[in-house]
Amino acid sequence: MAVNLTAPLAGSLHPVAGVRLGTAQAGIRKANRRDLLLIALDEGARVAGVFTRNRFCAAPVLVARAHLEEGEQVRALVVNTGNANAGTGESGLRAARATCDEVARLLGVQSTQVLPFSTGVIMEPLPVERVAAGLPACIADLRAGNWLTAAEAIMTTDTVPKAASRRVLLGGTEVTLTGIAKGAGMIHPDMATMLCFVATDAAIAAVPLRAVLAHAAEHSFNSITVDGDTSTNDAFMLIASGQAGNREIVAEDDSDFGVLRDAVADLAGELARAIVRDGEGATKFIAVRVEQGVSREECRKVAFAIAHSPLVKTAFFASDPNLGRILAAIGYAGIDDLDVARLQLFLDDVRVVSGGGRDPAYREEDGQRVMRQSEITVRVVLDRGTAAATVWTCDLSHDYVTINAEYRT
Amino acid sequence: MAVNLTAPLAGSLHPVAGVRLGTAQAGIRKANRRDLLLIALDEGARVAGVFTRNRFCAAPVLVARAHLEEGEQVRALVVNTGNANAGTGESGLRAARATCDEVARLLGVQSTQVLPFSTGVIMEPLPVERVAAGLPACIADLRAGNWLTAAEAIMTTDTVPKAASRRVLLGGTEVTLTGIAKGAGMIHPDMATMLCFVATDAAIAAVPLRAVLAHAAEHSFNSITVDGDTSTNDAFMLIASGQAGNREIVAEDDSDFGVLRDAVADLAGELARAIVRDGEGATKFIAVRVEQGVSREECRKVAFAIAHSPLVKTAFFASDPNLGRILAAIGYAGIDDLDVARLQLFLDDVRVVSGGGRDPAYREEDGQRVMRQSEITVRVVLDRGTAAATVWTCDLSHDYVTINAEYRT
Numbered sequence: 017m018a019v020n021l022t023a024p025l026a027g028s029l030h031p032v033a034g035v036r037l038g039t040a041q042a043g044i045r046k047a048n049r050r051d052l053l054l055i056a057l058d059e060g061a062r063v064a065g066v067f068t069r070n071r072f073c074a075a076p077v078l079v080a081r082a083h084l085e086e087g088e089q090v091r092a093l094v095v096n097t098g099n100a101n102a103g104t105g106e107s108g109l110r111a112a113r114a115t116c117d118e119v120a121r122l123l124g125v126q127s128t129q130v131l132p133f134s135t136g137v138i139m140e141p142l143p144v145e146r147v148a149a150g151l152p153a154c155i156a157d158l159r160a161g162n163w164l165t166a167a168e169a170i171m172t173t174d175t176v177p178k179a180a181s182r183r184v185l186l187g188g189t190e191v192t193l194t195g196i197a198k199g200a201g202m203i204h205p206d207m208a209t210m211l212c213f214v215a216t217d218a219a220i221a222a223v224p225l226r227a228v229l230a231h232a233a234e235h236s237f238n239s240i241t242v243d244g245d246t247s248t249n250d251a252f253m254l255i256a257s258g259q260a261g262n263r264e265i266v267a268e269d270d271s272d273f274g275v276l277r278d279a280v281a282d283l284a285g286e287l288a289r290a291i292v293r294d295g296e297g298a299t300k301f302i303a304v305r306v307e308q309g310v311s312r313e314e315c316r317k318v319a320f321a322i323a324h325s326p327l328v329k330t331a332f333f334a335s336d337p338n339l340g341r342i343l344a345a346i347g348y349a350g351i352d353d354l355d356v357a358r359l360q361l362f363l364d365d366v367r368v369v370s371g372g373g374r375d376p377a378y379r380e381e382d383g384q385r386v387m388r389q390s391e392i393t394v395r396v397v398l399d400r401g402t403a404a405a406t407v408w409t410c411d412l413s414h415d416y417v418t419i420n421a422e423y424r425t
Numbered sequence: 426m427a428v429n430l431t432a433p434l435a436g437s438l439h440p441v442a443g444v445r446l447g448t449a450q451a452g453i454r455k456a457n458r459r460d461l462l463l464i465a466l467d468e469g470a471r472v473a474g475v476f477t478r479n480r481f482c483a484a485p486v487l488v489a490r491a492h493l494e495e496g497e498q499v500r501a502l503v504v505n506t507g508n509a510n511a512g513t514g515e516s517g518l519r520a521a522r523a524t525c526d527e528v529a530r531l532l533g534v535q536s537t538q539v540l541p542f543s544t545g546v547i548m549e550p551l552p553v554e555r556v557a558a559g560l561p562a563c564i565a566d567l568r569a570g571n572w573l574t575a576a577e578a579i580m581t582t583d584t585v586p587k588a589a590s591r592r593v594l595l596g597g598t599e600v601t602l603t604g605i606a607k608g609a610g611m612i613h614p615d616m617a618t619m620l621c622f623v624a625t626d627a628a629i630a631a632v633p634l635r636a637v638l639a640h641a642a643e644h645s646f647n648s649i650t651v652d653g654d655t656s657t658n659d660a661f662m663l664i665a666s667g668q669a670g671n672r673e674i675v676a677e678d679d680s681d682f683g684v685l686r687d688a689v690a691d692l693a694g695e696l697a698r699a700i701v702r703d704g705e706g707a708t709k710f711i712a713v714r715v716e717q718g719v720s721r722e723e724c725r726k727v728a729f730a731i732a733h734s735p736l737v738k739t740a741f742f743a744s745d746p747n748l749g750r751i752l753a754a755i756g757y758a759g760i761d762d763l764d765v766a767r768l769q770l771f772l773d774d775v776r777v778v779s780g781g782g783r784d785p786a787y788r789e790e791d792g793q794r795v796m797r798q799s800e801i802t803v804r805v806v807l808d809r810g811t812a813a814a815t816v817w818t819c820d821l822s823h824d825y826v827t828i829n830a831e832y833r834t
Contacts, residue, residue: 071763072756103752105766105782138749139783248753326735330826340547343512344657347481354480357514373514374548414826417739 018176019301019390019410021293024164030181030192031160032215034058034257038157039169042150044143045098045136050169052147054154055093055213056123061257062222063090063131064229068250074102075142076132077249079112083128091129093253094119094154095211096136096147097172097198102248103139111142118148122155135172135198135210135249167196170211174198178290184279186272189262191218193279197287199250212237212252212287217260218276224265228277229254236284239316239407241323242295254280292408297415300332303393307404314351315405318396321349329412332392337383339368346396354398362395363387427585428710428799428819430702433573439590439601440569441624443467443666447566448578451559453552454507454545459578461556463563464502464622465532470666471631472499472540473638477659483511484551485541486658488521492537500534502662503563504542504620505556506581506607511657512548520551527557531564544581544607544619544658576605579620583607587699593688595681598671600627602688606696608659621646621661621696626669627685633674637686638663645693648725648816650732651704663689701817706824709741712802716813723760724814727805730758738821741801746792748777755805763807771804772796 035057042052057063065084067077084090094115101108116130123130134142167177181194195214220228233252258264265272293301304322309315322328325345331338342361346354361369363386368378386392444466451461466472474493476486493499503524510517525539532539543551576586590603604623629637642661667673674681702710713731718724731737734754740747751770755763770778772795777787795801 070753070756071758071760072752072765100749103749103778103782105780108782138747138753139778248749248756326821326825333826338547340509340512340657343481344479344547347479347657349480351480356481369512369548371514373512373517412735412826414823416735417742417821417823417826 018294019298021176021290023177024179026164028181029163029179029194030183032192032194032257033160033217033259034061035215035255036158036160037162037166038154038159039162039165040150040153040157042096042146044096044146050165051097052150052154053095053166053169054119054151054158055166056158057091057255058257058259059089059091061090061255062220062225063253063255064222064226065131065251065253066229066233068248070248072103072248074100074134074249075104075108075112076101076134077251078109079116080131080133080251083116083131086128088126088128090131091125092119092123093131093133093213095133095170097170098136099134099140099142100136100138100249101134101142104141107141111144114144115147118151122151131253133211133249133251135170138248163194163196170196170198172198173296174294176290176294178287178294180283180286182279182283184275186218186260186262186265186275189260191216191260191262191276193283195283195287197291199291210250212284213255214253214280214283215255215257216276216280217257219258219260219262219264220256220276221264221266224268224270224273225254225256227268228280231277232281232284235281236288239405240288240292241320241407241409242292242298252284289408292410295410297413297418298410299390299413300411301391302332302409302411303406304409305393305404305406306396306398308401309398309403310401312403312405315398315403316407318346318349318351318398319405319407321345322394323407323409326412329409332387332411333413335384335387337363337380337387339383342394343369358399360397360399364393426708427703428707430585430699432586433588435573437590438572438588438603439592440572441601441603441666442569442626442668443470444624444664445567445569446571446575447563447568448571448574449559449562449566451505451555453505453555459574460506461559461563462504462575462578463528463560463567464575465567466500466664467666467668468498468500470499470664471629471634472662472664473631473635474540474660474662475638475642477657479657481512481657483509483543483658484513484517484521485510485543486660487518488525489540489542489660492525492540495537497535497537499540500538501528501532502540502542502622503528504579505551506579507545508543508549508551509545509547509658510543510551513550516550520553523553524556527560531560540662542620542658542660544579547657572603572605579605579607581607582705583703585699585703587696587703589692589695591688591692593684595627595669595671595674595684598669600625600669600671600685602692604692604696606700608700619659621693622664623662623689623692624664624666625685625689626666628667628669628671628673629665629685630673630675633677633679633682634663634665636677637689640686641690641693644690645697648814649697649701650729650816650818651701651707661693698817701819704819706822706827707819708799708822709820710800711741711818711820712815713818714802714813714815715805715807717810718807718812719810721812721814724807724812725816727755727758727760727807728814728816730754731803732816732818735821738818741796741820742822744793744796746772746789746796748792751803752778767808769806769808771806773802
């Protein structure tokens, strides 16, 4: 059960001019479910992407990155679930390229204008022939209003489709942003999500587009964790079709740049947090905010030490204010000169720790009250500087073990 | 249920001349269980210790380290369970010192000659008066044959007492080593165990004694992980009473040094692996060996990435040869120039991965056969150099969540 997360209403997802989506049931792993998505882009669209840093990155990641670097106009993105085409060596690369070839043939574009994405089980050969057989149905289904079915088609262990939409004004012109994401396990920074596709009709040049993407990734998918595992397949793609009619954003000092950057980061943040809310087995949604650090980097280290600790996460599952486990995580986060006597720890508004130990005014029932909530903020005040960072995570429950023990059965 | 681990027979634990142990039921957290241990040392014993590097280290760790650094002869170690005296600030330090004062008063030694240790719940005040009230019973109980009851007295979530014994010849003289350990969660390198006390009657000077300890720690407690959490209280103490009658080992180039070093490492390794076998919720015991790395450090990074992955650990729990999860963990271990095409992965004798993907000869039923075993070796061959490292871990089961969600109830 996802934590305070429901499927978006189809009507809430605005079409993005120049971007059409089509899905199909290709039977890649299981029958009778949508498992293939094609995103077709009109000519003139620009695409930026960030990918997993896992050294064992999947074949489609290698191919998508190579095609992006070719610098040709991207005309299609193709996504299959059920099979990650990872840990598949040379034959996996051939399968990813064959998928692109088939999309290119059907759409009348070049193979290097197609970006492939896969998610699902690792180390199984991708059944390319099933992907190819499903593509005509995707093409027949292509339309701008298909964002919700697209979100459904990329789900694996997700229990809720993840999609969101925004409209903002750029220099008086309304532009639209709509995105979908999937991922519920193997969630970790660099990259955190498994897959996310955000499209806007804004006109923006390639260089500032990449800056918008980098900023959004840092404050969304690279700030969440479910289980500390970094996937082999993660990708976050940002598409700008350029059809909104706004004056093109050509550089980061353009007055519209900040508006678009913040809108994309806000949208990506919502999708990233949706992934945590739908974290495998999650029953609690937890924000960990670390303040007054020397650097954002050290704040993130402390926040992730807390967010990764299985002991902390099981205590949240149990609604047990076993705050010593949070202190222990702070203590091993790797800040060598941390002065624990200056640190303060809060659960929402309740100060729990000060002076190196339990706050004199802290009462167990206050901690217990916060821990029973489905949404909790852990706030650590380091009293060392002015930097801050927030990461989002969930608890560790029996269902996490069940889901991951039985994933392939 | 611990994995292939049973309580040692009392008769298998050899007394160590010059070292006496006494336990008591002090009612520190729960009634009717041994929760207080006193280890009394004859004059002339030498003690070396390594402690947690957690910045939030507990009050007894700070006091024990300070007392060791004073350089006076240690005459007693006092250990309570039920309460870790961690995250307790100044009052925690006073409580740890008061414990030492009381031991010193009763034994007629200096307070700085006493080392305190605590394990149990964090952030609760230590009930010093109960510790003090229990000490006379410990003293009345002091004898050299009490190693097994001592092992029982330091258990927390442990299901099996952990103790082991060895005898080796140093220059023709038989010396004895006996040790006890506890810990089942919060197991992680630097320091991995929660508490371990090893005593020998060998005569050895302070400097080589510390070298023996450092070597043993590296190859035992710093090479295991259950859940990646580093405790606030971990300590590994090595006592040498000097009463065996061997020619004193005065330096590392002494011919007897290597014999004693290897015997202590072997004993500590057995105790460390016992902690993993009794890991919270463990159903499988897993050795992760990484070979042909550039350095021992990079081999350890890869091994710990595998051993820490919740996805890998739940797959072991499910006996599911979902080997892609192991590849993914290798991929994010942090070796930037890893060539995945050269890497080989084995499950016991079964080669699973070669050439960047599934080994052509691999059959799922072979992987399945190994995964069903209660003891499994994961072997990664990096083909980059000549270094190697082994770490030991266990699977992640439903019971881990249950134990840690309900620890305080």
